[in-house]
Amino acid sequence: MHNGTHYRTCHLCEAMCGVAIEVQNGKVAAIKGDDNDPLSRGHICPKAVALQDLHEDPERLRRPVRKTATGWEEMSWDEAFDLVARRLHEVRKAHGRNSIGVYLGNPNVHNHGAAMTITPLLRAIGTQNRFSATSNDQLPHMLASLEIFGHQVLFPIPDIDRTDLFICIGGNPMASNGSLMTVPDFRGRVKELKKRGGKLVVIDPRRTETARIADDFHFIRPGTDALLLMAMVHTLFAENLVSTGAATGLVKDQDLLQLAVLSFTPEAVASHTGINPDTIRGLARQLATTPRAALHTRMGTSTQAFGGTTTWLAYCLNILTGKLDAPGGVMFTQPAVDLVALGALVGQAGHFGNRYSRVRKLPEFGGEYPSSTMADEILTPGEGQIRAFVTVAGNPVLSNPNGQRLDEALAGLDFMVSVDYYLNETTRHADVILPPTAALERSHYDLIFSMMAVRNQAKYSEALFEPAQDSRHDWQINLELAHRLERQRKGGKLPLQAELGWQAFKKLGPDPILDVLLRTGPYGANPGRVGGVIKPVLDKVLGILPERHPLKGLARLSPLNPQWQHMPKGLSLSALKKSPSGVDLGPLQPTLPQRLFTRDGKINLAPRRYLADVERLQALLDQPEASTSLQLIGRRHVRSNNSWMHNSQRLVKGKSRCTVIMHPEDAQNRKLEDGAQVQVQKDGRAVVLPLEVSEDIMPGVVSIPHGWGHSRPGTGQSVASAHAGASINDILDDTETDPVSGTSVLNGQAVEVKVWQTGAQSKQA
Structure with a gap:
């Protein structure tokens, strides 16, 4: 990258803020809001500076590493891929396909390359024991x-x-x-x-x-x-x-x-x-x-x-x-890449309860079991027990309820591999860590959060920096692992046609696929005079076909659909490259009934x-509400999104934000003083952290932020360790779930708070 200004979408949270990154002498000199971004209009939050910190972090892994008796050592990519594919195949062959577990973290949905290639990897692994942050979130x-x-x-x-x-x-x-x-x-x-x-x-x-x-x-x-x-x-x-x-x-x-x-x-x-x-x-x-x-x-x-x-x-x-x-x-x-309609077209509108987890019989959703039962599936012997584990951009030890139990479970696996560029509280259990390139070293398009934006828009960002020669993007890691796992499953060699298909996919990459999706979407190529010729013929053909025929679905997605005639046209990857601040596609528009996907x-x-579930709600209504226990809720700070952002000194400096907030009445009743170290406990599990007394919280309620707890040994994030805080999930019970959805109960669990005595027993990690 030469000196100058690079326009980009910040990927650190869902906001999709446009940033203008000033580069001097090949390094980031400043990060500011992009005034011309049609969605964010110049706004950025303090997290944006972490784009530079994450890119330059000396503790970010840049080559594959494996765990040895004397510590971590680097290895070549070929060695790493061969080792991981061989070990996963051995576990699968010995114990069955469901003996491998997979966890996908939030960063995967902020990355179009990872989003496009995670499915081939999951198919190659072949397990039903899949988990993600979904069941702890949305x-x-x-x-x-x-x-x-x-x-x-x-x-x-x-x-x-x-x-x-x-x-x-x-x-x-x-x-x-x-x-x-x-x-x-x-x-x-x-x-x-x-x-x-x-x-x-x-x-x-x-x-x-x-x-x-x-x-x-x-x-x-x-x-x-x-x-x-x-x-x-x-x-x-x-x-x-x-x-x-x-x-x-x-x-x-x-x-x-x-x-x-x-x-x-x-x-x-x-x-x-x-x-x-x-x-x-x-x-x-x-x-x-x-x-x-x-x-x-x-x-x-x-x-x-x-x-x-x-x-x-x-x-x-x-x-x-x-x-x-x-x-x-x-x-x-109505996003430029309509994943809603595309998913429905290929039969992926979603499903729930098609099968149930082995130990606690919790329902799957979209092919994933609730993450609260991961430890059960690893620790409980029997057919289908998880013996090997794959994590991709996730840190469930800190983000999952009862993180201490999951910590214990991961430590006893036969094999574990993590696709991550940090040695964190979860990846420290891995046998091999495969680090992808940093965000500024790859292109970016927000496939997922464009579906949730308060205004339709599209924006593509080219890579700011050239990645190191001996590095791999996450999409390359996903595809290479998938390819080698398929080879292992087929005895070491694939049929020629399948092999050529894998090679083409790995050479192609996500951007040409993105271009096709943009061109064939509702804002794609302008039909012009060609549409005037094609459309009457197309209408006649489509009129003959059954309502649910795939060709009808493709036509509805295309710019030829009359429903999209009022929308801007001509969107493509090259068009977006000419508009680095993004393209405004207008305010949200009425879409009913065409946007419904129910059968009737x-x-x-x-x-x-x-x-x-109304019966259960009625039972709650019939209960007396009096209780001496405090109810615990989480919270979020604008400088702290997920655990992996705590290795930025600029984001964690200043007054500690990992405190337990309590109302003055509750503090007085327990003889607790503002600033004192207190112990928050539940069912024998406890964490210790400073007390913040405030009238900003309801009496009977206490709050601890999520994402902290960096005091576990064996990690490689010195800044995060120096600002460790405590993990709210070390005390939350992983058996408490919403029976309707299977979602973890992260808000409203009953806890006790008392003065922490120096030297007292505590299970704080």
């Missing part, structure tokens, strides 16, 4: 989208740029810049909302950064969000406020939902939620009577005991008040799995 949203709209990644996105009322429950977009709602510069967008007379309402057990800029804020007890939303739905029916708007004629089973909410009056749920009945009714009325309004829920509501039902009810509220598919409400995106083309308002 699984309830994916399940609701599958059940209600027929597709697991068809998310209704708040049209925040045009809304007049934004109700946010259990989310903190001031820290996250959106989550399942890609919304860079949330603060700026809220200012615009208020300037046009709009209103922000936040409901959370903690007065978050988002709550501090809200017009209205209400505390709610953890795990009771479903009761609040049931009472809001009850109010809509009781006061004849139901009006489905653009979804009219598409909604089915509305009467079943009305019956389900009969007993959940605002008075009935008030004492459990901590929100008075008038406020509950007022929230429902505001949502129903504000023409342009949206309700959005996120991590605090999805990773709890009623995560599945809460998310379903949030979708229902938007549908019942006519906010679905309406400008200023919640709308479906209807919106399924009352899926049976959610109706069946």
